[in-house]
Amino acid sequence: MARRNDHSREQLQDMALLASESIISRDGIAGLSTRKVASEIGYSAGTLYQVFNNFDDLILQLNSRTLSRLQSQLKQAKQPSAIATVISYGHTYLKFAQQQPELWHLLFEHRAANPDHKPEHLLTNIDSLFDLVKQELLGLKPLATDTDVTVAAHSLWCGVHGIAVLMLKNKLLNNSQHSAQQALDCLLNNFIQGWINQGENHA
Amino acid sequence: MARRNDHSREQLQDMALLASESIISRDGIAGLSTRKVASEIGYSAGTLYQVFNNFDDLILQLNSRTLSRLQSQLKQAKQPSAIATVISYGHTYLKFAQQQPELWHLLFEHRAANPDHKPEHLLTNIDSLFDLVKQELLGLKPLATDTDVTVAAHSLWCGVHGIAVLMLKNKLLNNSQHSAQQALDCLLNNFIQGWINQGENHA
DNA sequence: AATAGTAATTGAACGGCGTTTAATTGGCAA
DNA sequence: TTGCCAATTAAACGCCGTTCAATTACTATT
Known part of the structure; x- marks a missing residue:
């Protein structure tokens, strides 16, 4: 797959942050992972790196x-x-x-x-x-x-x-x-x- | 290798905790790992599990x-x-x-x-x-x-x-x-x- | 309408992690 | 000397964050 254009960058980012919050309140901080977030929003882990610099960046935005x-x-x-x-x-x-x-x-x-x-x-x-x-x-x-x-x-x-x-x-x-x-x-x-x-x- | 009897259980535990403290003050908490501790004391990672229940147990004893x-x-x-x-x-x-x-x-x-x-x-x-x-x-x-x-x-x-x-x-x-x-x-x-x-x- | 170019997306790979376990082999007792 | 026991290991498992070549859907141009 490539270039599905299902969601804009902002949408992706929002979905990822929302999913992260859901995962954290369900599985705790230790249960948060890029793969889990990605699968929860229907994308692969790599895609997250178009919206976040890295895992710490995701956490920064959560914070x-x-x-x-x-x-x-x-x-x-x-x-x-x-x-x-x-x-x-x-x-x-x-x-x-x-x-x-x-x-x-x-x-x-x-x-x-x-x-x-x-x-x-x-x-x-x-x-x-x-x-x-x-x-x-x-x-x-x-x-x-x-x-x-x-x-x-x-x-x-x-x-x-x-x-x-x-x-x-x-x-x-x-x-x-x-x-x-x-x-x-x-x-x-x-x-x-x-x-x-x-x-x-x-x- | 097996049964080297180089160190007693207590010695092993002490060496591991000492090495852990050294690693932590050098590489930070995130830099601490079973493999690193093991290699620092000249054993393999599995050996640590004779002295600690798991990684959290090691940290507990550190604390x-x-x-x-x-x-x-x-x-x-x-x-x-x-x-x-x-x-x-x-x-x-x-x-x-x-x-x-x-x-x-x-x-x-x-x-x-x-x-x-x-x-x-x-x-x-x-x-x-x-x-x-x-x-x-x-x-x-x-x-x-x-x-x-x-x-x-x-x-x-x-x-x-x-x-x-x-x-x-x-x-x-x-x-x-x-x-x-x-x-x-x-x-x-x-x-x-x-x-x-x-x-x-x-x- | 066909084509070329762009860029979003992916899956595989890398090195690392904690942990388990079958296999090995030193030390000890008989 | 033999045989048992248990300490030790290497390999494997399933995770992890991260990178990257390959793929392919979209877009603009012709």
Whole structure:
């Protein structure tokens, strides 16, 4: 066979990414392979290389999609007050990780063999996630310097991320979902309290 | 060849684990393979299966070693005061992750295809790590319930872990080591402050 | 309408992987 | 010395990502 013109390049790419997501949620990350994706969309493995540079590129584009979804969910989690918003962000992040653990975990596997051209949009998206938190932390302590707020946002969000990571590993006690929620609230409460108090001291 | 009796079972196992660590720090986690380990110790791949159930078992034993090293470093980081100890633990943990990133990262890759028999000693070791933190947090707030201290220890340590994770991904700004240190201190300070303050409120 | 050219698609191949197993053969006990 | 046992190996199996020559459907030109 050759040149079937059944699907445009964009269609092919979309079908492949969709199939990949389906395979991942069915068989896990380890179950994803070029051959499986290809057969699922009715093409041979080689054809994928017209749409993706390689397997890592496919994963990169998967991650880009996942990040976009996460981003939109976070934006919808905005609340009236700053404290409520930060807490809501945390819960949303944790829920996202719980509901699509494989796709979420794929975001942080370092498969990048060729770090030639960093995936700009990915990093941009991540930065914009941090910015969401930054704004709320600034709202809690308006007199803080931009550096302080940046560091605090990174710090807090890495903490939230860490809870999600270890929760998914079942290495957080046994009854994972409940204790993860508890740990998250504990982290958020203590951090926010510390953040506000130090603001009162310094500013 | 057969029955060379060059090495005992234990020697073989030790040689394999040592070679694996060397390969990982040279070629990364992705560069580790049974064939490579075998050839590095002068045996064929099949021989490894007399000492390990499978590849995951090898990794499990690698992780056990890594955890032991981490544990001993943390124990040495103990300081006179509780606050200083918690901070010192955090720095030690971050330094450990920085100095042997691949082995440390391997601790948290979920390759376990067969979750039949959980690696008990691994979980035991992890729990004992949390216990170290718990003791210090209890020292900071003696009237807290055991549940509260447990949740707080999990929460704080997951936060520290999250900073280490994202630091290693270079997704924490660009100048990783410096900003990771900053973020860690920020997290520790704010959390500890929050933990102490809420103690004064409640107890 | 016929033809030539282009490019999409494929199947086979390559080297690598974890794992299994029949065959081999050193070491040990009788 | 013989015979058994078990450690070791090479080959094979079915996967994997990736490449590439060959095929052939489409397109533009005549």
